[in-house]
Amino acid sequence: MTTPSRTLAASDGGVLRAAIAYMLAGFGGFLLMGLLGLLMRLDQGGLLAMPPQWFYRIMTLHGSGMVASVLLAALGGLAAAVSETTRLSARTLWIALLIYLLGTGFVDLATLVGGFAGGWTVLHPLPFDARTWTLAAALQMYVGYLLVATGLAVFCTHILVATARTYGGLAKVLAWRLAFTGRQPDGALPRPVELIAAVVAIDGIICALAGAIYLLPLFALAAGLVGNVDALFAKNFVLLFGHTIANLSIYVSAGLVYAALPLYTNREWKTTWPVAFAWNLVIVLMLANYSHHLYADFAQPLALQLLGEIGSYAVGLPSFIVTIIGALTLMYGSRMRWTVTTIFMALGLWGWVFGGLGALLDATIPINQVMHNTMWVPAHFHTYFLLGAAAFCWAYLYHVVATLSRTPDSGISRAAAWLYGIGGAGFVLMFFIAGANSVPRRYAVHPPQWQIYPRIAVPFVLLLTVSLAWLTWDVLRHIRPAWIGTRGGGGGSASAE
Amino acid sequence: MNPHLVLAALLALGTIWTAAWATILVRSKRAIPLDSLERSESRVRVGLLIAFGAVGIALFVLSFRWLPYRDTRVAEFGAPKIDVKVVGVQWGWSLSRDRLPAGVPIEFAVNSVDVNHDFGIYDPEGTLLGQVQVMPGYTNRLIYVFRRPGTYTIRCLEYCGLGHHTMIIPLTVTAATTK
Numbered sequence: 001m002t003t004p005s006r007t008l009a010a011s012d013g014g015v016l017r018a019a020i021a022y023m024l025a026g027f028g029g030f031l032l033m034g035l036l037g038l039l040m041r042l043d044q045g046g047l048l049a050m051p052p053q054w055f056y057r058i059m060t061l062h063g064s065g066m067v068a069s070v071l072l073a074a075l076g077g078l079a080a081a082v083s084e085t086t087r088l089s090a091r092t093l094w095i096a097l098l099i100y101l102l103g104t105g106f107v108d109l110a111t112l113v114g115g116f117a118g119g120w121t122v123l124h125p126l127p128f129d130a131r132t133w134t135l136a137a138a139l140q141m142y143v144g145y146l147l148v149a150t151g152l153a154v155f156c157t158h159i160l161v162a163t164a165r166t167y168g169g170l171a172k173v174l175a176w177r178l179a180f181t182g183r184q185p186d187g188a189l190p191r192p193v194e195l196i197a198a199v200v201a202i203d204g205i206i207c208a209l210a211g212a213i214y215l216l217p218l219f220a221l222a223a224g225l226v227g228n229v230d231a232l233f234a235k236n237f238v239l240l241f242g243h244t245i246a247n248l249s250i251y252v253s254a255g256l257v258y259a260a261l262p263l264y265t266n267r268e269w270k271t272t273w274p275v276a277f278a279w280n281l282v283i284v285l286m287l288a289n290y291s292h293h294l295y296a297d298f299a300q301p302l303a304l305q306l307l308g309e310i311g312s313y314a315v316g317l318p319s320f321i322v323t324i325i326g327a328l329t330l331m332y333g334s335r336m337r338w339t340v341t342t343i344f345m346a347l348g349l350w351g352w353v354f355g356g357l358g359a360l361l362d363a364t365i366p367i368n369q370v371m372h373n374t375m376w377v378p379a380h381f382h383t384y385f386l387l388g389a390a391a392f393c394w395a396y397l398y399h400v401v402a403t404l405s406r407t408p409d410s411g412i413s414r415a416a417a418w419l420y421g422i423g424g425a426g427f428v429l430m431f432f433i434a435g436a437n438s439v440p441r442r443y444a445v446h447p448p449q450w451q452i453y454p455r456i457a458v459p460f461v462l463l464l465t466v467s468l469a470w471l472t473w474d475v476l477r478h479i480r481p482a483w484i485g486t487r488g489g490g491g492g493s494a495s496a497e
Numbered sequence: 498m499n500p501h502l503v504l505a506a507l508l509a510l511g512t513i514w515t516a517a518w519a520t521i522l523v524r525s526k527r528a529i530p531l532d533s534l535e536r537s538e539s540r541v542r543v544g545l546l547i548a549f550g551a552v553g554i555a556l557f558v559l560s561f562r563w564l565p566y567r568d569t570r571v572a573e574f575g576a577p578k579i580d581v582k583v584v585g586v587q588w589g590w591s592l593s594r595d596r597l598p599a600g601v602p603i604e605f606a607v608n609s610v611d612v613n614h615d616f617g618i619y620d621p622e623g624t625l626l627g628q629v630q631v632m633p634g635y636t637n638r639l640i641y642v643f644r645r646p647g648t649y650t651i652r653c654l655e656y657c658g659l660g661h662h663t664m665i666i667p668l669t670v671t672a673a674t675t676k
Binding site for chain 1: 498499500501503504506507510511514515518521522524525526527528529530531534535538541542545546549550553556557560562563564565566567587611612613615617619623624625626627628629630632633634635637638639652654655656657658659660661662
């Protein structure tokens with residue numbers, strides 16, 4: 001294995017330890033939520049008899065926990081990458097992490113103890129209108145979401161202020177002169193990862209605000225201060241919050257590819273005009289496409305429906321034309337060696353595009369009429385989440401651990417990483433096929449004619465389980481030397497083997 | 498729109514992407530100076546931008562023709578001849594009529610007395626034909642023409658609580674038209 005030279009050398013050790021805590025907490029949450037996902041597919045395949053009440057509680061926890069876990073891992077990676085050039089506060093990172101984890105604790109409490117099973121989208125007024133959980137359980141869920149949004153806002157505000165301070169202002173870290181005039185700035189250009197950090201921080205703050213706008217009226221409703229909250233208003237804001245937080249995972253983790261891939265290809269990924277312009281576009285486009293979730297809500301104004309469609313198409317352009325093509329160009333002819341990091345990055349590029357294709361088809365309104373609310377939705381989402389965002393996160397986790405512990409990865413670990421791709425691809429393909437056969441999503445009980453799809457998916461999930469079991473063991477045995485490697489000012493100068 | 502055609506489109510596009518991705522991965526082992534790639538990269542980017550932009554605009558314009566919303570459906574099928582009032586409630590459906598004729602534009606006016614539901618129409622073979630969200634406080638209107646007789650199924654497609662998967666009702670479509 002090649003451990004990349006001089007990476008993380010300038011990072012503050014305390015910041016790196018906080019970043020590792022984020023990544024490990026995210027990875028751990030991902031593993032647990034993955035096991036819950038396996039239980040759900042076993043149940044849908046008729047291979048496990050789970051009461052619907054427990055299925056829907058697990059479904060609620062799986063969805064919210066998985067989004068929170070992968071985003072957390074991505075944020076940790078981003079902090080580590082940005083800390084190479086930008087002074088971050090370890091204390092602020094820990095505070096944000098504790099608030100975030102406290103929020104996930106409330107979600108656990110609401111679902112596992114309170115019996116809350118309102119789905120991770122907590123679509124109003126279902127949490128208030130339940131028959132099997134209490135208002136207290138719904139409020140625990142809302143408090144959990146509010147705390148996660150607060151933790152995210154603290155993290156994003158800190159990243160935004162820190163990167164802007166490093167480069168002399170927001171306009172400079174966002175490379176506006178280059179992006180909008182094509183001219184080079186007077187001072188230093190940010191690296192792509194810092195530009196991306198500022199972009200996702202802005203959207204993260206807006207996303208957290210959307211969460212607050214959604215949740216505060218519901219707290220007022222619970223307290224009896226208002227008589228009603230409009231269902232369409234609530235759906236718009238919960239999806240502006242929920243869809244954006246899920247999108248943030250992929251965009252934050254894409255920043256990790258910009259940070260690490262150059263080290264493995266020995267090629268610089270420059271902040272060129274396309275990179276600067278595309279990522280500034282992402283600030284707006286990431287927020288403009290959530291309304292594709294509301295095509296079937298015919299009461300939604302037509303202009304917002306059409307914005308959802310054109311926004312969904314548009315957001316794919318900067319991602320594919322700049323990031324995907326840029327990453328593939330960096331790899332092409334680079335004599336790059338296969339490591340766990342580069343394997344996961346390659347898988348992530350594949351999954352992001354394949355899942356994106358499924359999403360683009362579903363974002364076309366007439367197609368959405370027959371695909372929405374079927375298994376097609378978890379299909380495309382799981383593809384660019386499991387094989388896109390999460391794969392990029394594990395790539396960066398391995399990069400940090402290998403660099404700081406100065407330990408090469410093994411052939412078994414590389415095989416496990418490829419196995420993750422095979423297991424993941426087979427797993428999501430069965431979602432796509434089920435969706436094309438109109439199997440509804442979020443059904444606790446599948447009649448026999450639908451059970452074939454989860455039954456074929458389960459062996460692929462077991463391949464994923466085997467892969468992740470090995471990778472977990474591998475990460476854990478190297479985490480102590482990596483932690484020690486953070487002392488004395490970051491990673492030092494790790495050498496290539 | 499046939500969902501299997503959507504899957505075929507995905508698999509076709511996905512195969513092209515996978516082949517391109519795999520080719521680049523295999524060629525990552527070669528030694529090619531980055532400078533020599535930069536012009537090609539720019540050409541590829543411009544080409545893809547034009548191609549994707551054209552496809553996106555074409556899809557966007559084409560989709561206007563098949564929007565599921567009332568004005569488009571009236572333009573396509575004519576004014577609805579039969580009105581059906583649909584009420585969703587945890588966890589069942591109430592329809593003002595449960596026998597409907599084929600070949601006639603029918604307007605389903607849907608609303609909910611409790612939480613969000615989704616009125617999904619499945620044909621006798623189990624293929625989803627269309628859907629509309631059933632929202633508390635709003636009446637959404639879906640116009641649909643059944644092409645052939647048979648026993649259709651209405652399923653709730655928006656998660657609405659622990660009995661969500663049981664929220665199903667049959668709908669009989671007859672060959673005869675109602676005057």
